[in-house]
Amino acid sequence: MPAWPRYGRRAHAAVAAILALAASILIATGHLDGRASVLDRIESPLLDLRFLLVGPESAPGHIVIVALDDEAIREAGAYPLPRATLARLVRALAGTRPRAIGLDLLLLDRGPDAADADLAAALRESGAVLAAAAAFRGGAPGGAEAVPIPGLPVAERLRWPIERFREGTGIGLVNIATDHAGTPRHVPLLIRHGDTALPSFPLRLAAQAARAEPVLEAGRIAVGAARSRPDLGLNLPLRFYGPRGTIRTVSAGAVLRGDVEAEELRDRIVIVGATAFGAADTFAMPYDPVLPGVEVLATAVGHLSTGDGLVRDAVVRRIDAGAAILLAVAAALLVSLAPAGPALAVVILAALAWLVATVIAFGAHLWLSAAMPLAAMIPGLLYGLLGRLGLDRRRARELARSESALSLFHPPALAARLARDPGFLAAPVTQEVGIVFVDLSGFTRLSERLGSQETELFLRAYHGVVEAQISRHGGVVLSFMGDGALAVFGLLDPGPDDARQALRAADGLVTQIRSWLAAHRATRGRPVDLRVGAHHGEVVASRLGAADHQQIAVAGDSVNVASRLMEVAKDLGAALVVSTDLLAASGVAAAEMPFEGERAVAIRGRAEPLRVAYRWGGTGPAH
Known part of the structure; x- marks a missing residue:
């Protein structure tokens, strides 16, 4: 990272x-x-x-494809159709008085002279539009001054019908722009060759049908009354009407036999093109994997003659x-x-x-x-x-460092709670808790002998023992005061077992600290012991201090009582004194633990005596 x-x-x-x-x-x-x-x-x-989501649309009814399909090939007896047969087909179509006739056929080679002459006459008489094709190069376009339309595709060379067929006919380029998968996406309406812009087959045919020249006007191209909005470089986006056959199609064989009524072709744009298997160029498109090229061109003619094309300008x-x-x-x-x-x-x-x-x-x-x-x-x-x-x-690392730093000044459980809930105890709370006070007897004389540095090391180790014992039983040490410590149980998450855990922790402190004192080199041969006072009662838990410096504290009579119990322990010569209030809250009777006695004692500052139980007798050294 x-x-x-x-x-x-x-x-x-x-x-x-x-x-x-x-x-x-x-x-x-x-x-x-x-x-x-x-x-x-x-x-x-x-x-x-x-x-696919929007679905096919109805094709314009004024466009008819005359297909050179398998039926037409059988009727003619050969493919490509003999020139004489093709001449007969053109005359048959012209006889129905269509709006325009276009031949999507590249008549590039000469045939028998008589047949070519006959076909040329038929094409001239019908005013048909013939197909030509452009081959493209990858170099920079030329002739920009003569053709001031940016983005036009530039042809390297052209493939024209033979000269005899060009007389009296229109010529249009049948090039189609496909995407990387071979699907037709655009038809270029103009293609530049040298200093000339040549029209596409659909544009030439649509213009002839409209009896009007195409007009460019403010990003649109007008063909008669129809307006289309081509893409950049005058590329016409294709909106396919549907699968193969969506545009009305009749067989050229049926036309040659006279099986097609003249009314079916009258005043329509007729496009002749190959659809026979193996004879036609086909394209994959969303509605059909084998759409004949003539139907792609017919789609473009439909757009130009109706203005119903796809707009991407x-x-x-x-x-x-x-x-x-x-x-x-x-x-x-x-x-x-x-x-x-x-x-x-x-x-x-x-x-x-x-x-x-x-x-x-x-x-x-x-x-x-x-x-x-x-x-x-x-x-x-x-x-x-x-x-x-x-x-x-x-931020997480900073929070972790902050929480780690916070835990140095608060018990881990309290630090985690404050990190999770910064508003903890923002308002004072009154609740029942178990309270344990502990301090060492004989510590004053010990610290005098040890000196400052050794005393600090001693206290740090002592505090670790206290913290471990309190935390083991779910308590929280709220403060260390030299050799003294205050711990509470049930402050963070009150539960029914808080008093029992406070009692166990208080009893365990005596054994744990006495074992530690016995093993510590600083206390060998020196009279150092401890006193523990434990009580249960109501306290007020809150934050004390200024707005920018606060600490968690508990206050109330129960805290004072727990503190005074250490004085009672001194008077009784016992290491542990617990109130019967704590025993009652814990559910443990004094007889169930090896207490050495139970009595009512006076508590400094209180009018009423308090019953306590005590154990671990033996007078400790003076403080």
């Missing part, structure tokens, strides 16, 4: 937002310019998903860019400032909301980018999360 700079959460959020802004602007700039990127590979399947791309910047910056700020769990949930919901918006927009024929805004979120999101993790880990 890298060492994160020591700045606060707000500074980290600002850096994350700046990173998200820079990354999203960089990604959005490429998108606005139409540059290809790895995101296109992600966008394509997401676009296919939208096709500069305006839509700017919406994508704005969404990318907004989502990226918002996600970075959220994960940097808000709690991690809710922040991630909101980010995921925002991403899902954008995906839903792209589906809804697709239903309205708008192609919003699903991949680009989500990808733009990643850099700032990762930095925000990783930085947040670093800050949280640093």
